[in-house]
Amino acid sequence: MVFARKHLLKIESYEAGRPISEIKCQLRLKEVIKLASNENPLGPSPKAIEAVRKALSSINRYPDSSGYYLRKKIAKVLSLEPSNIILGNGSDELIDIIIRAFVEDDENIITADLAFLEYKIVSFINNRNLITAPLKYFKFDLAAIKKKINPKTKLIFIANPNNPTGTYVTKYELEEFFRGLPENILVVLDEAYDAFIDVEDFPNSLNYIKKKNVLVLKTLSKSFGLAGLRIGYCLGLPELISSLEKVRQPFNVNSLAQEAAIAALDDKKFLRKTRSLILEGKKYLCQNLWELGIPYVSSVANFILIDVGRDGVSFFKEMLKFGVIVRNMRQYGLKNFIRVTIGTKKENIRFIKVLKKILKGNTPRL
Ligand SMILES: Cc1ncc(COP(=O)(O)O)c(C=O)c1O
Structure with missing residues (x-):
């Protein structure tokens, strides 16, 4: 017996970015960064x-x-x-x-x-x-x-x-x-x-x-x-x-x-700080993606859509094992893509490091 209204049966619920606490607990990781939901990396104003x-x-x-x-x-x-x-x-x-x-x-x-x-x-x-x-x-x-x-x-x-x-x-x-x-x-x-x-x-x-x-x-x-x-x-x-x-x-x-x-x-000061952090971070990420030969979509927002050249969901899972939460694009129907939110300088550096490790096939077994 299905109680839900008929039109709801064809709907898949919105899949939000995975929370840091959940990944820490699930994968027993100490340091997890979230670059999955286009949030402000500086915290609140x-x-x-x-x-x-x-x-x-x-x-x-x-x-x-x-x-x-x-x-x-x-x-x-x-x-x-x-x-x-x-x-x-x-x-x-x-x-x-x-x-x-x-x-x-x-x-x-x-x-x-x-x-x-x-x-x-x-x-x-x-x-x-x-x-x-x-x-x-x-x-x-x-x-x-x-x-x-x-x-x-x-x-x-x-x-x-x-x-x-x-x-x-x-x-x-x-x-x-x-x-x-x-x-x-x-x-x-x-x-x-x-x-x-x-x-x-x-x-x-x-x-x-x-x-x-x-x-x-x-x-x-x-x-x-x-x-x-x-x-x-x-x-x-x-x-x-x-x-x-x-x-x-x-x-x-x-x-x-x-x-x-x-x-x-x-809070104009906070807005300015956020903006310059995002613009600088974007430059750093794009430069590195370019050098690695990884295609990405040029963005005016605080995130970048990246073509990882293989199944994006498994790529996303590999990144999780390193404590980096990005967004897989399954719900959007983009098979080989992930979306990364621009983070702090430290977070961006970590993302690129992890990306390089995965590309070399160095993902840990957990
Ligand atoms: C294009 C767009 N519109 C609206 C929203 C919703 O933003 P919020 O509900 O947090 O105001 C988002 C959130 O990611 C978005 O990407």
Whole structure:
């Protein structure tokens, strides 16, 4: 007897990066590093830690349901109005809220076939039809996405930069995409990794939220190191945001996350430090991959997709034996790839050392 609703039977749950404590215990290893979930290797913003400490004594109270002060803060930072902003329990939750608020039973959602997995999983959980378009040279191909549009299309997800590829669509490509796009189709620009961008032709998404049919997703998980608190937000015109508000649970963002985010948004020093660490680390990793002759996808995010030239799952397991957790790409259907998050200098050096050992066939038996 199966109790689950029928459409759930075809869904495979999201496979998250393996936690350090689990690998330490399972493989009896003392030192384990995690380069698997695109987290901030510097830890959380110090200003956020301080704010959480102060807020701890008030956790007997429900959080501020409207996120009044945090929305006000985000509005100030981005020169918007609080009515342009809705908060989420991570931007993950907002992906779900967006689908539930806007996509009818018989309508469809379009994204790339190799994009952030949550678009697919959450579409399926909500029993919505998902159409995918192939990437071109590991990049979102907006022309291919446009070709997939049919009269039942309601929503398009564009991860910019994309996860797991780290590639981005340029402002010119996005401009072209919006030209002639039917206005009854909502476009979500998911910018989880925008803090790491170092290219001139990246689009300024704030220019687009004046449109009737654009939403922008942001998160404090990566740039400010708040992944464990779960805090993201969505920007758009007030009429779109108010529809999302109807679907949101009243206390979706906890009070510690709200206080941490308010403080973190002022932590420019931490953001600068994070950015330069990631850019330097990326240079080091790419240089070494290049010298080793290992193909990788050029990334503007804080991770790199690497073609290890053999089964990525077993490569991932070999890395685990050395206490290095990366991400295997099985769920993404990328057989010979792993994805590595850029870590601290020490972590990056260790990753390259382990990579070299595995390539030489020196993996320990555990
Ligand atoms: C493209 C993209 N969007 C959204 C998210 C979700 O971020 P969070 O739920 O931590 O805010 C991620 C997380 O890895 C991501 O890669």
